[in-house]
Amino acid sequence: MQTVSVTLPNQSYDVLIERGLLDQTGALVAKLWSPRRIALVSDDNVAPLYQERVAKTLEQAGFEVHCYDFPAGEASKSLTVLADLARKMAAAAFNRDDGVIALGGGVTGDLAGLLAATYMRGIRFIQIPTSLLAQVDSSVGGKTAVDLDTIKNIIGAFYEPDLVIIDPDTLQTLKQRDLIEGYGEIVKTASLEGGDFWKLIETIDSPADLLTHSPELSARSIGYKAKVVMADETESGTRQLLNFGHTLGHAVEALADGDLRHGEAVSIGMLALMQVFEDAGLSETGITAALKDRLAAVDLPTTSPLLTSPLVLDKVKNDKKNRHGHLNLVYLKALGEPEIKSIPTEEISTFLHLPEA
The missing domain is CATH 1.20.1090.10 (Dehydroquinate synthase-like - alpha domain)
Incomplete structure (x- = not known):
């Protein structure tokens, strides 16, 4: 396994890179988080491929998993979709002790990251990027955002994850x-x-x-x-x-x-x-x-x-x-x-x- 460590004044986290790592998600998250509710967020392209598989490993590690998905594409990086996800979490009684995991590409990471940064003024967050763009760039660095009309990433926050899990095998399913x-x-x-x-x-x-x-x-x-x-x-x-x-x-x-x-x-x-x-x-x-x-x-x-x-x-x-x-x-x-x-x-x-x- 390759590990890249990111050390910042208020947050430190590791980026883990290894083929087959997706099936170790539950065990890896359990090293950092105690049992809690997790909002596992994906778009409707990635959800059928990996969401159930990742949710199962998390449940086996003692977490209560709520799977949420949204329409794939840049258009979903919006306040409307952000609010819809927050409503679902509120309806499921998520609180400040719970967490969000982004499972997907750059849009998912940006959207779920801002969701974690703003829900109850901030709850724990983990990135599992599944696209090459997200694996090499957007999953690291703490930038989270949604678009406003045609203005990209204009509403957002710097919000670092607790962990980034990269499984290069997920690239096999990309077009x-x-x-x-x-x-x-x-x-x-x-x-x-x-x-x-x-x-x-x-x-x-x-x-x-x-x-x-x-x-x-x-x-x-x-x-x-x-x-x-x-x-x-x-x-x-x-x-x-x-x-x-x-x-x-x-x-x-x-x-x-x-x-x-x-x-x-x-x-x-x-x-x-x-x-x-x-x-x-x-x-x-x-x-x-x-x-x-x-x-x-x-x-x-x-x-x-x-x-x-x-x-x-x-x-x-x-x-x-x-x-x-x-x-x-x-x-x-x-x-x-x-x-x-x-x-x-x-x-x-x-x-x-x-x-x-």
Whole structure:
């Protein structure tokens, strides 16, 4: 078993990575939690695959399990679905001594995490991510949130889990597109760290390679993210580096209205941004091509006609990372050498070559 430890001022937890770990859930949770009610939350894609199996291990360990599910998809990251889950917990008499376990992908982790953070002002929480995107990124770091209309993750909280359980075997049931999208975040993280991590992804040339190397990809991605989060839990400084590719990525993701997955949008956002910085002479020549080569190797999209829409500028200007009239853009001087450049809001369209309405 691989273990990545996350140590923060008010919370410490382990990320456990091993094939077959799902069937050990009850025993692992029992090491941390005394018997209690557990809200086991999944979307309606994951629930038929794993919810009963995980619930059984928890019940065998002495927990009272209530299984809840919701419609799969980004649209469920809403206050409406959050309130519906809270009503079900209240009806089942959940109290502050009980807990929530997120079993699923990034949407489930974000939604169930915010549920745990806000129900009775906070109850215990565990993540069991089942998608590659969630296993390498969103399950670690404590970000929980729902969307408001087309504004992603605008209502949320930093709320760390007590434990993260990663079983790479759950990736076997993903559709290929769902598997591949997680690689956008892996390439992002590997390019930020450089070194041996980048050398590892240079060996990934197909979706099948993702399945083969998923334990190591998860461990390396989480290891880097944990290091950054431990230095800056609430994103006031260096944690902003993890937003590489997200400013333009979130913009095209929102405009795609469900036709682009998050990892696909990050792929597009990274390349569009890096081309700007490379053309400006601020990044090493050829770095954009190197990123594109790694993303295209598993058929991630590398551009989008949405980048030429006048609506992109409005999305970028209203990005939640826009602070005090400036937008901090993360770029790479070279592989493993991330930098942050602060751009005044009124100069964004010119700097990023974005069309104005």
